[in-house]
Amino acid sequence: MRQSKLFTRTRKESPADEVSKNAELLIRGGFVHKEMAGVYSYLPLGLRVLRKIENIIREEMDKIGGQEVLMSSFQPKDNWEKTGRWSAMDDLYKVSDSSSREIALGPTHEEIVVPILKNYASSHKDFPVAIYQIQNKFRMELRAKSGMLRGREFIMKDMYSFHTSKEDFENFYEKMKGVYKTIFKRVGIGHITYLCFASGGTFSEYSHEFQTVTSAGEDTIYVDEASGSALNKEVLNDEVLNQLNLTKEKLAEHKAIEVGNIFDLKTKYSAPFDLSYTDEKGEKSTVLMGCYGIGLGRLLGTVVEALADDKGIIWPESIAPFAIHLLALGDDEVVLGEANKIYENLLKAGVEVLFDDREEVSAGEKFSDADLLGMPWRAVVSARSLKDNGIELKKRTEEKGKIVSLDELLKLLAPNH
Amino acid sequence: MRQSKLFTRTRKESPADEVSKNAELLIRGGFVHKEMAGVYSYLPLGLRVLRKIENIIREEMDKIGGQEVLMSSFQPKDNWEKTGRWSAMDDLYKVSDSSSREIALGPTHEEIVVPILKNYASSHKDFPVAIYQIQNKFRMELRAKSGMLRGREFIMKDMYSFHTSKEDFENFYEKMKGVYKTIFKRVGIGHITYLCFASGGTFSEYSHEFQTVTSAGEDTIYVDEASGSALNKEVLNDEVLNQLNLTKEKLAEHKAIEVGNIFDLKTKYSAPFDLSYTDEKGEKSTVLMGCYGIGLGRLLGTVVEALADDKGIIWPESIAPFAIHLLALGDDEVVLGEANKIYENLLKAGVEVLFDDREEVSAGEKFSDADLLGMPWRAVVSARSLKDNGIELKKRTEEKGKIVSLDELLKLLAPNH
Numbered sequence: 001m002r003q004s005k006l007f008t009r010t011r012k013e014s015p016a017d018e019v020s021k022n023a024e025l026l027i028r029g030g031f032v033h034k035e036m037a038g039v040y041s042y043l044p045l046g047l048r049v050l051r052k053i054e055n056i057i058r059e060e061m062d063k064i065g066g067q068e069v070l071m072s073s074f075q076p077k078d079n080w081e082k083t084g085r086w087s088a089m090d091d092l093y094k095v096s097d098s099s100s101r102e103i104a105l106g107p108t109h110e111e112i113v114v115p116i117l118k119n120y121a122s123s124h125k126d127f128p129v130a131i132y133q134i135q136n137k138f139r140m141e142l143r144a145k146s147g148m149l150r151g152r153e154f155i156m157k158d159m160y161s162f163h164t165s166k167e168d169f170e171n172f173y174e175k176m177k178g179v180y181k182t183i184f185k186r187v188g189i190g191h192i193t194y195l196c197f198a199s200g201g202t203f204s205e206y207s208h209e210f211q212t213v214t215s216a217g218e219d220t221i222y223v224d225e226a227s228g229s230a231l232n233k234e235v236l237n238d239e240v241l242n243q244l245n246l247t248k249e250k251l252a253e254h255k256a257i258e259v260g261n262i263f264d265l266k267t268k269y270s271a272p273f274d275l276s277y278t279d280e281k282g283e284k285s286t287v288l289m290g291c292y293g294i295g296l297g298r299l300l301g302t303v304v305e306a307l308a309d310d311k312g313i314i315w316p317e318s319i320a321p322f323a324i325h326l327l328a329l330g331d332d333e334v335v336l337g338e339a340n341k342i343y344e345n346l347l348k349a350g351v352e353v354l355f356d357d358r359e360e361v362s363a364g365e366k367f368s369d370a371d372l373l374g375m376p377w378r379a380v381v382s383a384r385s386l387k388d389n390g391i392e393l394k395k396r397t398e399e400k401g402k403i404v405s406l407d408e409l410l411k412l413l414a415p416n417h
Numbered sequence: 418m419r420q421s422k423l424f425t426r427t428r429k430e431s432p433a434d435e436v437s438k439n440a441e442l443l444i445r446g447g448f449v450h451k452e453m454a455g456v457y458s459y460l461p462l463g464l465r466v467l468r469k470i471e472n473i474i475r476e477e478m479d480k481i482g483g484q485e486v487l488m489s490s491f492q493p494k495d496n497w498e499k500t501g502r503w504s505a506m507d508d509l510y511k512v513s514d515s516s517s518r519e520i521a522l523g524p525t526h527e528e529i530v531v532p533i534l535k536n537y538a539s540s541h542k543d544f545p546v547a548i549y550q551i552q553n554k555f556r557m558e559l560r561a562k563s564g565m566l567r568g569r570e571f572i573m574k575d576m577y578s579f580h581t582s583k584e585d586f587e588n589f590y591e592k593m594k595g596v597y598k599t600i601f602k603r604v605g606i607g608h609i610t611y612l613c614f615a616s617g618g619t620f621s622e623y624s625h626e627f628q629t630v631t632s633a634g635e636d637t638i639y640v641d642e643a644s645g646s647a648l649n650k651e652v653l654n655d656e657v658l659n660q661l662n663l664t665k666e667k668l669a670e671h672k673a674i675e676v677g678n679i680f681d682l683k684t685k686y687s688a689p690f691d692l693s694y695t696d697e698k699g700e701k702s703t704v705l706m707g708c709y710g711i712g713l714g715r716l717l718g719t720v721v722e723a724l725a726d727d728k729g730i731i732w733p734e735s736i737a738p739f740a741i742h743l744l745a746l747g748d749d750e751v752v753l754g755e756a757n758k759i760y761e762n763l764l765k766a767g768v769e770v771l772f773d774d775r776e777e778v779s780a781g782e783k784f785s786d787a788d789l790l791g792m793p794w795r796a797v798v799s800a801r802s803l804k805d806n807g808i809e810l811k812k813r814t815e816e817k818g819k820i821v822s823l824d825e826l827l828k829l830l831a832p833n834h
Contacts, residue, residue: 007484007546009537033533035489041529042487050487067424070459070467072452073553074570095510095522098557105512112458116450120426129424136490136553140515153491
C-alpha cells in the first residue's frame with residue numbers, strides 16, 4: 001500500500017488521556033482510535049494486525065476440529081435467568097427494548113451455545129463437539145485504563161467443548177493447552193508466555209491461564225524457570241506448591257498479562273438447559289463442558305507492550321500489518337522511479353509492502369515513522385543506496401542495515417515465488 | 418467436510434414462530450439459529466455463506482479504493498447529540514453504564530467515522546477518502562417478522578466517502594452504482610435486481626436503492642423493462658416520471674427487497690463535527706459526504722427468498738457453503754470406499770465438498786437433505802452408479818443427472834488444478 005493514500009497519519013504527541021504504553025503507541029501510529037474508555041475502533045493498519053491474529057487462531061481451532069459459528073450479541077434474558085447470571089453477573093450490560101423487554105448484551109456465550117447444541121445433540125454418538133467463534137463481547141468494566149488490555153467492548157475467540165466422559169474432556173483439555181501454546185508462539189510471544197495454574201472461579205477450584213511476562217501486567221505470577229511451571233499469586237499456597245511439585249524459594253516473581261484461559265465447566269451450564277445424552281444402555285446423563293478464551297485485542301496490545309522499544313512498536317513477522325516498509329528518500333526523480341519499480345516488483349511477488357512514497361516529508365520523519373509503525377523489515381531507497389547499487393535493508397530489531405539488490409530482497413521475502 | 422461430523426442437522430418441520438420463507442428454510446437446513454425476533458446466530462453452514470458474501474463485497478470495496486476499518490458498537494452519547502440523532506432517532510438502542518453514563522449502540526457509524534477522519538484530514542490534498550467496514554449493527558426494529566430480511570442485530574457493510582467538490586462526489590457516486598451492480602451480479606441476483614430511484618429521507622430529496630424482485634419484498638417498485646429503469650412506489654409522481662423519462666403505463670409493478678442503498682449526505686454529518694478542508698487558496702470549506710450500505714444477512718436472506726424452489730434452497734456457486742454435495746448411498750463397503758476416495762480427491766484438488774457419509778440414514782433422506790441444503794452440484798455414489806462405472810452428477814437446478822468419471826468431475830470443479 002502507498003502510504004500517501006493511507007488516510008491515517010502518525011502523531012508525535014502521546015494522547016493526553018492514555019496511561020498505557022500499548023494504547024499510546026497504537027494511537028500514535030494510527031492503528032486504533034479511542035472512542036471512550038475501554039472502547040477502540042480499528043483503523044486500517046490495526047485491522048490488518050487483528051485479521052492476522054484472527055487467522056492464526058482460526059487455523060489452530062480448525063485443526064483441533066472446532067466448528068466455527070457466529071453467535072448474536074443480543075441474548076434473551078430468559079437464558080440468563082436459567083443460569084442465574086442475569087442477577088449474579090455484575091458486569092453484564094442490559095438493554096431495554098421499546099416494549100421494555102430486557103436483553104443481555106453478550107459478555108460470553110454459554111447461555112447461547114448450550115441451547116443451540118441442544119437442538120441437535122442428544123445421543124452419545126453426537127459427541128464430542130467443539131464450537132467456536134471470533135466475536136464481539138461487552139463487559140461493564142470499571143477499571144478500563146489499560147488500553148487494549150481491558151475493554152468494555154472487545155473481540156474474543158471463545159470455544160466451548162462438549163463431552164460424555166471426564167476422560168474425553170480431560171484429553172481435549174490437555175490438547176487445548178498445546179494448541180494455545182502454538183498460538184502464542186505463532187503470534188511471537190511464546191518465549192515469554194507461561195501456562196499458569198490459577199484459581200477457578202465459582203465452578204471449579206482451579207483453572208489454567210496463559211500469562212505473558214511484561215511489566216504492564218496486572219497479574220503477578222511465580223515461575224520456576226527450570227521446569228517452566230508457573231502459578232498465579234492468587235493460588236500461591238503450600239497445597240498448590242505440593243501439587244505442582246514446586247519449591248517457593250526457587251520461584252521468580254513477574255508481572256504478567258493473562259492472554260488466554262481454559263476452564264473446566266463441568267455441568268455448570270449444561271445442567272440448567274438440560275443438555276444431556278443417552279448412552280449405549282439408554283441411560284441419560286448431563287453433558288460435560290469446557291471453555292477456552294483468547295481476547296484478540298488484548299493479545300494485540302500485549303504484543304505491543306512486551307516487544308516495543310523506546311522508538312516504537314516491533315511487530316513479529318507473523319502478525320505485522322506489512323512484511324516490509326519501503327522508504328523513498330528525497331525528491332530525486334531517479335530515486336522515486338527506482339523505489340516505484342521495487343514496490344511494483346514486491347507486490348508482484350506477493351510481498352505485503354507499505355511504501356512510504358510521501359512527498360514533502362523529511363528523511364528523519366520517515367525513519368521515525370518506520371520505527372514507530374514497527375514493520376519487521378525496513379528498505380530504504382536513496383541517492384546514497386543507489387550509489388552503492390542497491391537498497392539499504394535493515395531489521396526493525398537491529399541497529400545496522402546492509403545493501404542488498406532487488407533480487408536478494410525478493411529471495412528473502414518471497415523465497416517460493 | 419464430513420456431514421457426520423457437522424454438529425447441525427436438518428429438520429423436516431418448519432419452526433412454528435417463523436412466517437418468512439428465508440428463515441424457515443435457513444433454520445430447517447441448520448444455517449442459522451433464531452435467538453429472538455430479528456436476532457439470529459450463524460451456524461457453520463450459514464457462516465460459510467456469510468463469509469463468501471463478505472469476501473465478494475470486500476474485494477469490490479478494495480477495488481474502488483476503500484480503506485477497511487472496524488469501528489466500535491459502543492458510541493459516545495456526545496457524538497449523537499452533536500448530530501441531533503440522540504433524541505431524533507427512534508430506533509436507537511441506548512445502554513446505561515454502572516455510573517449511569519449513557520452509550521449509543523451503533524445503528525450506523527456517521528457519528529464515529531467523521532470524528533475519526535477529522536483527526537487526520539484537513540487539507541484538500543487529504544481527499545478524496547473512502548472508508549468502509551463490515552460490522553454488526555443494532556436497530557430497535559418493531560416489525561422484525563421477515564427472518565433475515567429485517568433484523569434488530571445485523572451485519573452490514575457501510576462505506577463513507579469524503580470529497581472536496583460536488584463533481585468529485587458525483588463521480589464517485591456514479592462509480593458506486595456500478596460497483597453495487599457488480600456485487601449483486603456476483604452473489605447471483607443480478608438478473609432480478611434493479612437500481613431504483615427512491616426518496617432520500619431527511620437530508621436529500623432523492624436517493625438510489627437496489628431492489629431485488631421477489632414476492633416476499635416489503636417494497637413496491639415500478640420497472641420499465643425496456644430501459645431497465647425503476648423507481649420506488651413512494652416517488653411515483655409526474656415530476657419523477659418526467660425526470661427519469663418514463664411513462665406510467667409502461668411500468669410493471671413488482672414486490673421487491675431493498676438489498677442496498679446509496680445516499681448523498683451533503684454536509685449533514687460533516688458540518689456538526691466541522692470536518693473541513695482548506696483549498697489551494699487557504700480557504701476553508703465543509704467536506705461533502707456519501708454513504709453506501711449493504712446488509713449482509715438481508716442479502717443472504719434475499720438470495721434464499723428469490724432463488725429457492727419448493728424442495729429447498731438453491732445457492733449460486735459464488736456463495737454456496739460448498740461447491741458440491743457428495744452422497745454415499747447404502748452401507749456397501751465398496752460404495753463407501755469409492756465415495757471416500759472421491760472425497761479425498763476432491764479435497765486434494767481444492768474443491769469445497771460436503772460429504773454425506775452418514776450411516777443409518779436412508780437414500781431418500783439424503784436426497785431431500787441435499788435439496789434442502791442447496792449446494793449447486795450433487796454427486797451420488799451408489800451400487801448403481803458404480804455399475805455404470807461412475808458418479809451420478811446433477812445440478813441442483815436440473816431434474817436429470819448424468820454419469821461422470823472422477824476425472825471429469827475434477828475437470829469440471831477444479832479446472833485449473
